[in-house]
Amino acid sequence: MTDHEDDLGPRVASFRELRGMSLRALAAAAGVSTSFLSQLENGRTNASVASLRKIAGALGVSPAELLDERAAHTRGVLRADRRPRLEGALGVEKFVLSLPPLRNLEVYAGEFAPGASTGANPYTHGNAQEMFVVIEGTVVFELGGERFEMSRDDSIEFLSSVPHRIVNESEAEARVIWINSPPTPDEAHGA
Template sequence: MTTALDQVGPRLRAARRARAWTLDDLSRLAGVSASTLSRLESGKRQASLELLLPLTRALGIRIDDLLPAETVDPRVHRAVERRDGMVIAPLTLAHSPVQAVKIVYPARAGAPSPRVHDGYEWLYVLSGRVRLALDGAEHLIDPGEAAEFDTRLPHSISATADGPSEVLSIFSADGERFHTRVGDL
């Protein structure tokens, strides 16, 4: 397993090369021998504060820049929401710039009233049939089909009376705020 200290040498080398400096260039500026610097970069010498301080000063970087950022758990652990017969499962982290959700729409005889808001939306039908009322026209979208639209156009999304539908939706930040926090989907 690679440790944070194992990454110091390669990151130091990358910082040096990003400036197009040779080992001799950096060793002269930092007052560290070229052979010590070479061993440090290759992992054959353990990094110490005494070695890293003059090197990072010469490079104009912080010691923290030589250490990897803390790894964040990429898995999404967000609560499923149930509202108006729909099941809304968030598929992205809350702070993501774009939001993706899986929505199960219940069967519905008619389209809900259209809404307008800032944003953009893309949807993909996993199962069932979806009714997309968009700017006065009704579009039926079957499994395996996708649609995308500007949410400033009057629109509503629902399953048909034939049964529930399952949809993956991706929203811009403005669209996500509207669809998952207020109003009908």
């Protein structure tokens, strides 16, 4: 075995764990057996080029990234102009920062124009632990009937099952970050 092949199994395991995938889930997504994947991760077998491509595809990386020891701890840089944009309320832009198959964490960046809000009424989604951080500007964060004025670097932690709403009552744009764990179910996304 080459040095790259010796380290392939642990790198596959690292990528799998980084994405919160079980051995069985990765095997199913890659179209390989769970026992083969287990043996690969434990260094007891090698992967063919075809298997390597399938596993890499299921992990959302290139085969080269699986062979490069420097890449096992990260998915790389997500450039601002390549962030997926979600439809939001008028004057609100929301961008995905946590790309699939990341399974345990969901991160969004948002921009609120002056006067913009997540909607006329508070909303809920799932029952995740959520962190909301103001990066620039000021917003009013409504949570369970209370109002919190928040400025740059302020944050608030809450359960996403509690009705909440964000509104920019200022004259300047506001930039924010939402962090949810676990991710919101697809059918429950708000603004």
